[in-house]
Amino acid sequence: xxxxxxxxxxxxxxxxxxxxxxxxxxxxxxxxxxxxxxxxxxxxxxxxxxxxxxxxxxxxxxxxxxxxxxxxxxxxxxxxxxxxxxxxxxxxxxxxxxxxxxxxxxxxxxxxxxxxxxxxxxxxxxxxxxxxxxxxxxxxxxxxxxxxxxxxxxxxxxxxxxxxxxxxxxxxxxxxxxxxxxxxxxxxxxxxxxxxxxxxxxxxxxxxxxxxxxxxxxxxxxxxxxxxxxxxxxxxxxxxxxxxxxxxxxxxxxxxxxxxxxxxxxxxxxxxxxxxxxxxxxxxxxxxxxxxxxxxxxxxxxxxxxxxxxxxxxxxxxxxxxxxxxxxxxxxxxxxxxxxxxxxxxxxxxxxxxxxxxxxxxxxxxxxxxxxxxxxxxxxxxxxxxxxxxxxxxxxxxxxxxxxxxxxxxxxxxxxxxxxxxxxxxxxxxxxxxxxxxxxxxxxxxxxxxxxxxxxxxxxxxxxxxxxxxxxxxxxxxxxxxxxxxxx
Numbered sequence: 001x002x003x004x005x006x007x008x009x010x011x012x013x014x015x016x017x018x019x020x021x022x023x024x025x026x027x028x029x030x031x032x033x034x035x036x037x038x039x040x041x042x043x044x045x046x047x048x049x050x051x052x053x054x055x056x057x058x059x060x061x062x063x064x065x066x067x068x069x070x071x072x073x074x075x076x077x078x079x080x081x082x083x084x085x086x087x088x089x090x091x092x093x094x095x096x097x098x099x100x101x102x103x104x105x106x107x108x109x110x111x112x113x114x115x116x117x118x119x120x121x122x123x124x125x126x127x128x129x130x131x132x133x134x135x136x137x138x139x140x141x142x143x144x145x146x147x148x149x150x151x152x153x154x155x156x157x158x159x160x161x162x163x164x165x166x167x168x169x170x171x172x173x174x175x176x177x178x179x180x181x182x183x184x185x186x187x188x189x190x191x192x193x194x195x196x197x198x199x200x201x202x203x204x205x206x207x208x209x210x211x212x213x214x215x216x217x218x219x220x221x222x223x224x225x226x227x228x229x230x231x232x233x234x235x236x237x238x239x240x241x242x243x244x245x246x247x248x249x250x251x252x253x254x255x256x257x258x259x260x261x262x263x264x265x266x267x268x269x270x271x272x273x274x275x276x277x278x279x280x281x282x283x284x285x286x287x288x289x290x291x292x293x294x295x296x297x298x299x300x301x302x303x304x305x306x307x308x309x310x311x312x313x314x315x316x317x318x319x320x321x322x323x324x325x326x327x328x329x330x331x332x333x334x335x336x337x338x339x340x341x342x343x344x345x346x347x348x349x350x351x352x353x354x355x356x357x358x359x360x361x362x363x364x365x366x367x368x369x370x371x372x373x374x375x376x377x378x379x380x381x382x383x384x385x386x387x388x389x390x391x392x393x394x395x396x397x398x399x400x401x402x403x404x405x406x407x408x409x410x411x412x413x414x415x416x417x418x419x420x421x422x423x424x425x426x427x428x429x430x431x432x433x434x435x436x437x438x439x440x441x442x443x444x445x446x447x448x449x450x451x452x453x454x455x456x457x458x459x460x461x462x463x464x465x466x467x468x469x470x471x472x473x474x475x476x477x478x479x480x481x482x483x484x485x486x487x488x
Contacts, residue, residue: 015404016395017073018085020200020388021062021183023051023226024249025344027388028069029380030077030404031372033396038372040389042073043380053091053226053245056182063189070190083195083403085391086183088138090200091227091243094174097143098127102166110162111147116155119168127172138175139199141238142168154237173199173241195401198391201231201241207390208342208366209233218337219326220366221355222387223345225249228318230325232335240329244321248345251314258310259302261291269307276315276350277357278308315351319358335361342366344384368393 013034020027030042049065050058070081102119120140129135144152147163158166180197187194205220214233222229228247232240251274255266269289278285285305292299326332338361341352346365356363367381368389374380380389395401 012399014399014402015079016085016392016401017081017083017403018087018388018391018395019066019069020087020391021051021054021056021066021186022048022224022344022387023054023247024048025225025384026051026062026065026069027385028066028073029377029385029388029392030073030079030081031392031396036396038393038396040372040374040377040380040392042077043374043377043385043388044069044072045379045384051226054089054224055091055179056089056186059182059185059189062182063186066186066190070192078406080405081192081403082405083193083401084187085196085198085395085401085403086187086194087198087200087203087387087391088175088183089179090222090224090229091245092176092179093138093241093243095241096172096174097169098172099167099169102168104164104166110160111158111166113159115166116142116145116159119166120170127170129174134177135174136177136180137172139173139202140170141173141202143171143237143239144169154235171238195403196395196398198394200387200390201229202238203390203394204342204387205231205233205238205390207368207371207393208386209340210369211236213337213340216336217331217334219335219339219361221322221339221341221343221346222366223247223318223341223343223348223351225344228322228343228345230322230329232326232329232331234331234334239331240325242325242328244318244325246318247343248348250318251311251345251348254310254314255307259291259300265291269302270311273304273307274311274348275304275308276312276348276354278305278312280350280353281305281308311348312354315348315354316358319355323359338362338364340364340366342383342386346383 013032015030015032017028017030019029024047025045026048027043027045029040032039032041046065046069048062050056050061056062074080100119100122102122120142124137124140127137127140129137142155145155145158146165146167146169147153147158147161148165149161149163150157183197184194201220201222204222205214209218209220215236217234218232220229220231220233222231225248226246228244230240230242230244231238252263252267252270255261255270256263259266261269269291273289275281275284281304285303285308287304289302289304289307290299291302326335339355339359341355341363342365345351352363352365355361365383366386367383368386371393372380372389379385
């Protein structure tokens with residue numbers, strides 16, 4: 001039996017609850033954190049509602065699903081979830097490149113890690129948006145840092161340098177403000193505070209890719225139900241991101257339309273018998289699936305080979321769109337570590353081989369790196385859980401993220417029958433001059449709760465001078481297909 005007791009230890013213990021609001025499923029994970037030890041103690045999935053392309057369009061329906069999942073987790077773990085970490089949508093994202101100049105005096109001393117982090121935080125807070133009423137910054141990634149003596153340096157390179165010039169070149173990711181406000185509405189309806197938001201292309205990459213892969217050049221392909229994303233790394237830095245507005249749900253829809261099944265039946269058949277590359281199915285391609293309609297009793301035969309042909313046709317379209325984005329990044333020839341495939345749709349049989357055959361790159365499956373334990377939660381180790389687990393790992397070092405309150409034990413106390421008896425009056429000690437009652441009831445000292453350690457105030461930094469280097473680099477829906485048509 002899995003031990004899920006909440007025994008206190010000498011080390012400071014925190015709990016992180018994270019949720020991934022996906023198109024087809026909502027995933028909830030709870031983890032216990034003690035120092036560097038992360039233990040996932042709860043992981044469950046539930047069919048989503050009110051979410052399309054990873055974007056919450058109906059907060060009421062989405063909140064009903066989240067409420068049910070929270071109740072289930074609280075009952076099973078005997079806890080109360082007060083806060084949660086959530087991921088931002090991966091679609092409707094625009095990229096922009098700009099530089100930020102921060103004035104520094106001769107007395108400012110060396111550039112510290114805090115200065116580098118402060119510049120990134122300022123980038124998130126003060127970047128000039130085209131339409132601030134409808135847009136919001138989802139994330140910012142430093143492409144290079146420039147000082148008096150060096151250009152195109154990394155953040156690690158400039159720490160410790162003395163320079164009056166401090167310029168950062170950033171790739172900013174701009175999303176819609178409405179998508180963020182809809183997430184806020186979900187948590188308002190649920191009665192849970194929003195602890196932190198994560199731009200999941202960054203967190204998922206850190207949870208799935210190794211440092212060597214990101215340094216040598218790698219592309220992370222994340223197959224979701226409604227959105228498929230492409231994230232290119234080179235030199236340990238995110239260099240390009242794009243999202244494609246179709247995914248595994250499109251495969252299910254193709255099966256439904258071709259075979260005349262319901263969506264639920266098409267999804268079940270895909271999960272049970274679906275595979276890519278029908279020419280490599282061997283004896284399996286000769287088998288036939290007999291499907292019985294429960295309403296009218298009619299039977300229908302579905303050859304496994306025909307099912308594979310339907311799936312392969314859509315998967316090829318997805319892979320071609322991904323390869324186009326890799327070429328568009330300008331780094332197709334520098335991906336020494338190849339491609340890594342993750343997400344729920346990555347589990348399709350034969351998909352990795354199809355990508356390898358079409359691209360020529362080495363391909364591996366992107367399971368979460370073994371930096372945590374998940375006893376009793378086998379689903380947390382699968383590609384479908386990579387996003388929600390990545391948010392847990394991204395918050396493990398933030399001591400202010402503590403999402404859970406432990407409830408008192410519900411074990412019944414032994415009832416002792418009350419016996420009324422007259423208590424004899426206490427005798428006054430021989431050396432006492434007065435009775436205690438003559439001075440009123442005894443006042444016990446009031447117990448005070450220890451005060452919470454306040455968050456350190458951030459030192460106010462000079463405002464950066466922003467210069468946009470390029471315009472809008474990619475509404476990924478419009479530019480993807482327009483450019484493909486122009487090149488034909």
